[in-house]
Amino acid sequence: MPDLGFEVLWKGKNFARLLGGLGVALRISLVAVAVSMPLGVLLGLVMTRKHPATRILSRLYLEFVRIMPQLVLLFLAYFGATRSFGWDLSGEFASILVFSLWGTAEMGDLVRGALESVPRHQYESAAALGLDGAQTFRYIILPQTVRRLIPLSINLVTRMIKTTSLVLMIGVVEVLKVAQQIIEANRMSSPNAAFGVYLTVFLLYFAVCWPISLLAGHLEKRWL
């Protein structure tokens, strides 16, 4: 059997450090999720408004955040803001900021899509029964929107978790960065460490994201 370099993990506190790195990645993504879910719902509601100014503004925001690669956004927030505005953001704060902005845009678009996918007839059918606007939203539109939204937003959460691997580029020491450090530090003693360590990183991401995907799939089946 080839040497896959797993033994590095048991040297010193290497495995614990990897877990710590995963913790940083999860902290960034979950704080960003917690911020972007409610803001995204608000943005989605705004985006379904007919008013042209709100439509254009929200559209601009969405396209800007989505078209920019996340890495460019991270550089912009971390390096750009420091030089131009003198904001001394920590790497982690800049990451949370960027991921919240991105998550809000994505979530907003999901909410808009889910709201607009409720057919007009559902509104008419509710109106014909004498439901007023608020009752229609609460009893008819909202439950249908939420059912469509939950699997989609759970997928967004896993995407956000996975994308945090980019934040190592602005100096945040998360799981992938820790993995690189371990490999570098053991280049002489365990030259094959890369495989074992990166495989472990893969398994850690998998362990976090797979249950979330399963949940999404389960909810999708139950509600669609």
Added chain:
Amino acid sequence: MSRELLAVENLVKRYGENTVLDKISFRVQEGETLVIIGPSGCGKSTLLRCINALEPIQGGRILLDGQEISRDAKSLPKLRQRIGMVFQNYELFPHLNALDNITLAPIKVQKRKRAEVVEEAMSLLERVGLKDRAYDFPRQLSGGQKQRIAIVRALCMRPEALLFDEVTASLDPEMVREVLDVLLALAEQGRTMLIVTHEMQFARAVADRVLFLDGGKIVEEAAPDAFFDAPQSERARKFLRTFTFETVKHQKIGGYSK
């Protein structure tokens, strides 16, 4: 003896330049079944939608029991509770089971007691033969079943008038009957109903009065027998002819061969 429940006066409905309803006026007495027929695109469905203020109108007025139905009125949800409407494509709420579809509005809008509403819903379901489907979701029901649920949903609000908008038009032929039977039973109970339909035999059986609409105008207004046996206008005659078929006989033409 009967009182006037609904009055439509000079109703005008336009989509842009296109006038769909052109100064329509008619009245409906309490307990009367009015059947509205006409070629597709003549504005029959639009007329029903205007009566329930689902469409804005460009002229005239619609009165329910003397009260004007208008999209601007604050009382619109209240007025709509008094008019039940059943749509061509059922439009049940997909996230609620049949019973919840039926009881939602009586409980949340009319603030009636749940137990009482459920009891009424169940007895209505029994009457349309669907008591055992009360806890099924719309996706588990056939078209005819969904439409009967939709009718019960409208009835459970105890409306004074019912609007039926081509309620059998998207049903398979064998399901049409089960829905039409429910409508016939309602007519027998003396419900006030406005029915838009393409089922001519049914129209004749159920109607107290027939409105024939064409080109956004009422072309004829008559008792069903008079209308179907002796239509006055050429347009009505032409329309009715489209529902009859000449018998094609497969005659052997003797002595003719090549």
